Amino acid sequence: MTRAWLLLALLLAGCVATEGLSVAEARISEPFANSAALYFAATNHGAEPDRLLAVSADAVEETRLHEVTIDGNGFATMTDADEFVVETDADLVLEPGSRHVMLLGMRAFDVGDVVEVELVWEHAGSMIIEAEVVPAGAGW
Amino acid sequence: MPRRLLLVIVALSLVGGACSGPTSGELTGIVYDEPVAKPSFTLTDLDGEPYDFVAETDGKLTLLFFGYTSCPDICPVHLAQIAEVFDQQPRIAREAEVVFVTVDPERDTPDVMRAWLDRFDSRFVGLTGTVEELDAAQEAAGLALAIREDGGEDYLVGHASQVLAFAPDGLGYSVYPFGTLQSDWLNDLPILVGLTTS
Numbered sequence: 594m595t596r597a598w599l600l601l602a603l604l605l606a607g608c609v610a611t612e613g614l615s616v617a618e619a620r621i622s623e624p625f626a627n628s629a630a631l632y633f634a635a636t637n638h639g640a641e642p643d644r645l646l647a648v649s650a651d652a653v654e655e656t657r658l659h660e661v662t663i664d665g666n667g668f669a670t671m672t673d674a675d676e677f678v679v680e681t682d683a684d685l686v687l688e689p690g691s692r693h694v695m696l697l698g699m700r701a702f703d704v705g706d707v708v709e710v711e712l713v714w715e716h717a718g719s720m721i722i723e724a725e726v727v728p729a730g731a732g733w
Numbered sequence: 734m735p736r737r738l739l740l741v742i743v744a745l746s747l748v749g750g751a752c753s754g755p756t757s758g759e760l761t762g763i764v765y766d767e768p769v770a771k772p773s774f775t776l777t778d779l780d781g782e783p784y785d786f787v788a789e790t791d792g793k794l795t796l797l798f799f800g801y802t803s804c805p806d807i808c809p810v811h812l813a814q815i816a817e818v819f820d821q822q823p824r825i826a827r828e829a830e831v832v833f834v835t836v837d838p839e840r841d842t843p844d845v846m847r848a849w850l851d852r853f854d855s856r857f858v859g860l861t862g863t864v865e866e867l868d869a870a871q872e873a874a875g876l877a878l879a880i881r882e883d884g885g886e887d888y889l890v891g892h893a894s895q896v897l898a899f900a901p902d903g904l905g906y907s908v909y910p911f912g913t914l915q916s917d918w919l920n921d922l923p924i925l926v927g928l929t930t931s
Contacts, residue, residue: 622805622809623852625802625848625849626802626803626845626849628803628805628887629805630805630806657887659805659806659889661806661807663894663910663911666877666893667876667893667894667908667910667911668877668891668892668893668894669807669891669892669893669894669911670882670891671806671882671889671891672882672889689806689807689810690806690807690810690911690912693805693806695805695887728813729809729812729852730809730810730811730812730813730814730853731813
């Protein structure tokens with residue numbers, strides 16, 4: 594019974610967890626020209642670092658992991674990453690200006706729609722999260 | 734006295750008694766040591782007409798930003814924040830010009846830019862030009878030139894991520910880097926819109 598309540602609480606909080614790893618605050622910026630950015634925050638409670646290796650969704654043709662760096666002059670550069678690492682007892686935060694999952698070839702969605710996304714981690718394995726579509730630039 | 738406040742006071746004193754309107758308060762953006770002149774350039778607006786930046790924005794609070802519509806991350810945040818201020822403070826919206834200059838003219842056709850800007854505010858002005866013209870405009874604005882990264886069809890573009898702000902008196906007092914908060918915009922735009930030469 595306690596477990597059922599815990600599960601319910603996690604679902605209500607928009608948080609998905611597998612052994613050692615939890616993901617919350619999943620959201621997708623409103624798609625434009627069939628592309629959008631996925632953001633979330635992952636927390637690793639496991640005994641070893643984990644790596645985000647792949648992301649997929651029925652609504653999306655292709656995904657890319659992007660890292661954003663901004664130098665001292667304000668020049669922003671985005672680069673492709675092979676993986677995102679989340680250290681033990683640490684957070685991996687995907688947010689504007691740091692990192693995101695780029696969703697390409699995405700079906701049209703309206704703000705408020707919820708999209709199922711699969712995250713594949715090296716240790717935690719496959720995880721299905723639900724990401725709400727939010728207005729572009731929202732939540733900063 | 735905090736250095737930033739001192740800079741603002743120095744900046745405001747430079748325009749001296751010529752100022753009118755609400756000029757009190759501390760700017761939260763990155764404040765120049767001395768106010769800077771508006772960059773001079775002419776590009777093409779989304780109707781295909783020439784747009785002389787200095788002439789078209791004369792007497793207006795002007796926010797200048799270089800970016801591209803396929804930018805998933807930084808560009809939408811700036812524009813959404815400014816649009817939110819416009820919604821909350823119609824007077825500022827009436828007296829301001831937001832100028833978005835593409836650094837990706839190949840993909841950012843006028844139709845694409847208009848559709849993208851309309852998601853934020855249909856009053857936002859979009860400008861384009863040849864690569865050479867766009868480079869010259871970035872140089873005039875004192876920004877590092879945008880660079881196209883590799884990546885095939887869905888290539889990325891590195892670009893300056895700050896918004897340049899110019900008061901109605903034609904001078905730039907402050908810059909807004911990525912990470913500027915909504916509350917910063919709400920604080921600064923009313924101050925800047927009061928810096929006039931009348």
